[in-house]
Amino acid sequence: MNTNAPLAERLRPKNLEDYVSQNHLVGKNGALTKQLQHGLIASMIFWGAPGTGKTTLANIIANTSGRPFYSLSAINAGVKDIRDVIEKAKQSGGLFTTKNPILFIDEIHRFSKSQQDSLLQPVEKGWITLIGATTENPSFEVISALLSRCQIYTLNAFSKTDLETLLKRAIKTDEFLLQKKIELKETDMLIRLSGGDARKLLNIFELIVNSSDVNSIIITNDLVLEKVQNNTVRYDKTGEQHYDIISAFIKSIRGSDPNAAVYWLARMIEGGEDVKFIARRLLILASEDIGNANPTALVIANNTFQAVATIGYPESRIILSQCATYLACSPKSNASYMAINNAQKLVKETGDLSVPLEIRNAPTKLMQELGYGENYKYAHNYEQNFINQEFLPDVIKATKLYEPGNNTRENFQREFLKQRWKDKYDY
Numbered sequence: 001m002n003t004n005a006p007l008a009e010r011l012r013p014k015n016l017e018d019y020v021s022q023n024h025l026v027g028k029n030g031a032l033t034k035q036l037q038h039g040l041i042a043s044m045i046f047w048g049a050p051g052t053g054k055t056t057l058a059n060i061i062a063n064t065s066g067r068p069f070y071s072l073s074a075i076n077a078g079v080k081d082i083r084d085v086i087e088k089a090k091q092s093g094g095l096f097t098t099k100n101p102i103l104f105i106d107e108i109h110r111f112s113k114s115q116q117d118s119l120l121q122p123v124e125k126g127w128i129t130l131i132g133a134t135t136e137n138p139s140f141e142v143i144s145a146l147l148s149r150c151q152i153y154t155l156n157a158f159s160k161t162d163l164e165t166l167l168k169r170a171i172k173t174d175e176f177l178l179q180k181k182i183e184l185k186e187t188d189m190l191i192r193l194s195g196g197d198a199r200k201l202l203n204i205f206e207l208i209v210n211s212s213d214v215n216s217i218i219i220t221n222d223l224v225l226e227k228v229q230n231n232t233v234r235y236d237k238t239g240e241q242h243y244d245i246i247s248a249f250i251k252s253i254r255g256s257d258p259n260a261a262v263y264w265l266a267r268m269i270e271g272g273e274d275v276k277f278i279a280r281r282l283l284i285l286a287s288e289d290i291g292n293a294n295p296t297a298l299v300i301a302n303n304t305f306q307a308v309a310t311i312g313y314p315e316s317r318i319i320l321s322q323c324a325t326y327l328a329c330s331p332k333s334n335a336s337y338m339a340i341n342n343a344q345k346l347v348k349e350t351g352d353l354s355v356p357l358e359i360r361n362a363p364t365k366l367m368q369e370l371g372y373g374e375n376y377k378y379a380h381n382y383e384q385n386f387i388n389q390e391f392l393p394d395v396i397k398a399t400k401l402y403e404p405g406n407n408t409r410e411n412f413q414r415e416f417l418k419q420r421w422k423d424k425y426d427y
Contacts, residue, residue, distance in 0.1 A: 006202070006203055006206060007170060007174060007176075007177075007202045007203065007205065007206040008051075008198065008199040008202040008203055010174055010176075011166070011169065011170055011173070011174060011202060012056050012059075013056060013060065014059075014060070014063060015060060015063065015064070016036070016060055016064065019053065019056065019057065019060060020053075020158070020162050020165055020166055020198070021052070021053060021156070021158050021159065021162040021198075022052075022053060022057070022155055022156065024156070025057070025153055025155070026057070031153060032061075032153070036061065036064050036065070039064075039065045039066070041061060041065055041067075041102070041129050042129070042150075042151050043123050043128075043129050043130040043131070043149055043150045043151070044130070044131055044132075044150050044151040044152070044153055045108065045130075045131075045132040045133070045134060045138050045142065045147075045150045045151070045152050045153070046058070046131065046132065046133045046134070046153055046155055047134055047135075047136075047137065047138055047152060047153070047154050047155065048135070048154060048155030048156065048157075049135060049155075049157055049195075049196065049197060049243065050135055050197050050199065050200070050242075051158075051194075051196070051197030051198045051199035051200050051201070052155040052156065052157060052158065052196070052197070052198070053155060053198065054106075054133035054155055055104070055106060055133060057155075058102070058104045058131045058133065059104075061102065061131065062102045062104075065102075067100070067101055067102050067129070068089065068101035068102070069101070069102050069104065070085045070088065070089060070101060070102070070103045070104065070128075071103075071104045071105075071106070072085060072103070072104070072105050072106070073105075073106045073107060074105055074106065074107045074108050074109070074110035074111045074115075075106075075107055075110060077105075077115075078115065079114065079115055079118045082115065082118050082119065083118065085103055085128075086103075086122045086127060086128060088101075089101040089103060089122070089127055089128045090127050100126055100127060100128055100129050101128055101129070102128070102129045102130075102131055103122075103128040103129070103130050103131070104131045104132075104133070105119075105130065105131070105132045105133070106133050107133065107134060107135070108132035108133065108134050108141075108142065109134040109135070109136040109138070109140075109141035109142065113143055116142065116143045116146050117143070117145075119146060120145055120146060120149070123146070123149045123150070124149060130149075130150060132150070136277070138152055140280060156196075157195070157196025157197070158194075158196050158197070158198050158201075159196075160187075160191055162198070163187075163190075163191050163194060163196075163198065163201050164184075164187055164191070166198055166201065166202060167184060167187065167190070167201070167202075167205060168184065170202060170205065171184070177209060179215070180209060180212075180215045180216070180217060181215060181216040181217070182209065182217050182219065183216075183217070183218045183219065184219050185218050185219055185220050186219065186220045186221045186224075187219070188221055189221035189224040189225055190204060190205060190219070190224050193224070193228060195243060195244070204224070204228060205219075207227060207228070208223065208224060208227045208228075211227050242273070245264055245267050245268055245271075246264075246268070246277075246278075246281055248260070248264045249261060249264035249265060249268065249278075249281070249324075250281060250285055250289075252264055252328065253282075253285055253289070253324060253327050253328045254285065254289045254332065256328055256329065256332065257328060258324070258325040258328035258329055261324045261325065261327075261328045262321055262324060262325060265278070265317075265320055265321060265324050269313070269317050269320070275308045275309070275312060275313060275316045275320070276305070276308065276309055278308075278320055279301075279304050279305040279308045279309070279320065279323075280305060282301045282304060282305070282320070282323050282324065282327060283298070283301040283302055283304075283305050285301070285327060286298040286300070286301035286302075286327060287336065287337070288334060288336075288337045289327075289332055289333075289334055289337075290327060290330050290331070290332055290333060291333045291334065291335055291336040291337065291405075292333060292335060292336060292404070292405070292409055292410050292413065293330070293331040293332055293333035293335075293405055293407040293408075293409055293410055294330045294331055294409065295409075297326070297327055297330050300323055300326055300327075301323055301327065304319055304320065304322075304323040307319050308320060331407040331408070331409075332405075332407075333404075333405030333407055333410055334405070335402065335403060335404050335405040335410060336402075338403070339401050339402040339403070342401040342402075343401045346396060346399065346401065350393075350395060350396060353393035353395055353396065354393060355393070356390065356391070356392075356393060356394065357370075357371045357372060357373075357374060357375075358373065358374060358375045358376045358389075359373070359376055359391055360372040360373055361373065376389075377389050384420075386420050388420070388421070388423065388424065398424050398425065400425045400426065400427075404417070404427070414427050
């Protein structure tokens with residue numbers, strides 16, 4: 001064992017039996033379980049926050065399947081590194097598709113388009129099985145051609161039970177911790193500070209144990225808080241503060257406080273946070289928290305994203321500040337966000353309901369004979385370009401999913417809907 005390795009590394013599981021959490025992927029009926037049992041591993045991308053077990057799971061897959069394993073980090077690898085690994089993979093049996101080597105790329109979202117392009121042929125030809133890991137939404141950061149060749153699996157933050165399991169395992173199995181008498185009296189503060197990040201949890205736990213001068217340690221919330229406050233580190237854009245500060249930033253804008261918004265923005269800028277990461281969160285907020293209360297917010301946020309992606313630091317700080325303060329001072333509404341939540345919930349509850357015949361497309365004569373599009377009323381043929389008709393499946397007809405917010409623009413929408421749907425919906 002590497003005596004200098006941190007606790008999280010020393011406890012890294014080598015097999016699925018020791019792997020904690022992600023039952024939706026590797027549990028009895030998990031999405032990856034059958035693949036692992038038969039050794040037929042498809043290329044995939046793991047998406048999840050730091051410390052959710054992405055790298056560990058990739059290593060376990062390689063060990064379980066008995067395949068050669070190559071690893072690169074997108075932080076310091078280039079196209080040449082990828083080509084070198086591909087050549088090694090081909091020589092070690094990459095032409096046999098059922099046992100092709102695994103290439104693991106950590107933080108794959110940091111690869112440029114050309115770097116990602118260099119992976120397409122090896123994946124397509126079956127020279128390698130690609131496993132990528134990312135903390136960012138693959139839809140934004142991974143090229144569509146590569147996405148189409150990979151399965152996307154989301155790794156969830158660890159639950160309280162999972163994290164407590166890891167702590168107890170550490171106390172019982174780690175040879176260094178076994179030298180001390182440790183009692184877990186309280187775990188709430190440890191778990192809260194970890195934010196669902198197993199690596200963060202174990203690193204904090206090790207810090208607390210190592211900073212104690214006695215061999216008998218009782219872990220309490222007060223002790224944890226005291227030790228962590230005395231060992232505070234600067235903004236870590238790959239760790240817990242990355243998520244805590246972006247959360248504070250978003251909540252400040254949502255709460256209409258431009259002063260707090262620019263403070264947290266400055267913290268991220270000074271910490272070297274990715275300019276596109278900040279702009280992307282502003283873009284999401286413009287729709288989720290402002291929406292139709294001020295549709296221009298989405299336009300400004302989108303222009304901000306495009307501008308900072310082109311300009312970069314240091315000038316992008318000004319553009320981000322303009323956008324953040326504008327959004328903070330804008331009227332707020334989550335009506336559109338709630339509407340799609342309500343609609344998705346209804347879809348999950350009711351399944352694939354049939355589209356009413358009168359609003360189906362009828363491009364062929366047979367479809368017309370079957371009644372597709374029959375009795376459809378073309379709105380523009382009626383007064384005010386409106387005619388009362390049903391667009392939802394019969395089982396859920398007259399279900400209201402969108403409730404306009406209480407602000408100038410959405411109150412106008414409410415009046416518009418009232419006039420047209422007064423006999424059907426309660427607006």
